[in-house]
Amino acid sequence: EAGVTQFPSHSVIEKGQTVTLRCDPISGHDNLYWYRRVMGKEIKFLLHFVKESKQDESGMPNNRFLAERTGGTYSTLKVQPAELEDSGVYFCASSLLDRSGETQYFGPGTRLLVL
Amino acid sequence: KQEVTQIPAALSVPEGENLVLNCSFTDSAIYNLQWFRQDPGKGLTSLLLIQSSQREQTSGRLNASLDKSSGRSTLYIAASQPGDSATYLCAVPGSNDYKLSFGAGTTVTVRA
Numbered sequence: 001e002a003g004v005t006q007f008p009s010h011s012v013i014e015k016g017q018t019v020t021l022r023c024d025p026i027s028g029h030d031n032l033y034w035y036r037r038v039m040g041k042e043i044k045f046l047l048h049f050v051k052e053s054k055q056d057e058s059g060m061p062n063n064r065f066l067a068e069r070t071g072g073t074y075s076t077l078k079v080q081p082a083e084l085e086d087s088g089v090y091f092c093a094s095s096l097l098d099r100s101g102e103t104q105y106f107g108p109g110t111r112l113l114v115l
Numbered sequence: 116k117q118e119v120t121q122i123p124a125a126l127s128v129p130e131g132e133n134l135v136l137n138c139s140f141t142d143s144a145i146y147n148l149q150w151f152r153q154d155p156g157k158g159l160t161s162l163l164l165i166q167s168s169q170r171e172q173t174s175g176r177l178n179a180s181l182d183k184s185s186g187r188s189t190l191y192i193a194a195s196q197p198g199d200s201a202t203y204l205c206a207v208p209g210s211n212d213y214k215l216s217f218g219a220g221t222t223v224t225v226r227a
Contacts, residue, residue, distance in 0.1 A: 006158075031213065033213075033214065033215075035215070035217075041219075042119075042217045042218065042219050042220075043204070043206075043215075043217040044217075045214040045215060045216070048212070048213065048214055055212075056212060056214060058214075059214070091158065091159065093159075093215075095213070102147075102213070103149065103161050103164045104149070104161070104213075104215060105161065106151070106158050106159035106160075106161070107158055108157060108158035109157075109158050111156075
């Protein structure tokens with residue numbers, strides 16, 4: 001069974017440009033999460049989808065970040081326009097909908113550098 | 116707001132020694148606690164998940180304990196090997212949702 005995949009693995013862009021990150025969750029996982037780790041800080045939650053619906057986007061830094069999950073399958077996270085402080089590693093995770101407690105399976109991350 | 120702390124921040128041991136990694140959290144109303152491993156430049160690999168009703172979980176040389184009332188978890192790695200060198204992270208979901216709060220991690224180096 002394929003794990004969570006993310007594309008691209010690395011992205012280097014200039015300030016003001018747009019970048020779109022993609023995440024493909026494990027097949028059948030209704031829950032999809034985005035997290036990020038900026039330099040020197042802990043990994044922080046960004047948002048949570050249940051199928052195609054945004055369940056919680058309380059961690060999104062500002063309106064330059066837009067996440068979508070078309071048809072409840074893969075998800076994209078767009079940053080427009082990118083700023084220097086957006087540099088970091090963006091992780092995607094997925095899990096089954098299981099209220100007794102669940103393991104979140106993480107992808108390898110996308111390393112974003114904004115110059 | 117959940118705060119997760121990991122001590123120590125870094126640890127260096129000779130091969131064969133047992134490792135003890137500590138994690139503490141401020142809000143004891145948790146569903147579970149998860150330990151992850153991260154290799155340099157790589158993603159997160161889930162090692163163990165302990166449900167709130169459990170006190171211990173084991174997988175091979177790894178053993179994780181959970182004391183929910185005191186807000187602590189400990190990850191033990193027996194007979195460490197150079198391949199165990201990585202950053203170990205603990206994470207807990209919120210009391211009303213599934214978003215994980217992470218500690219800063221403990222970076223482990225096992226010397227051959």
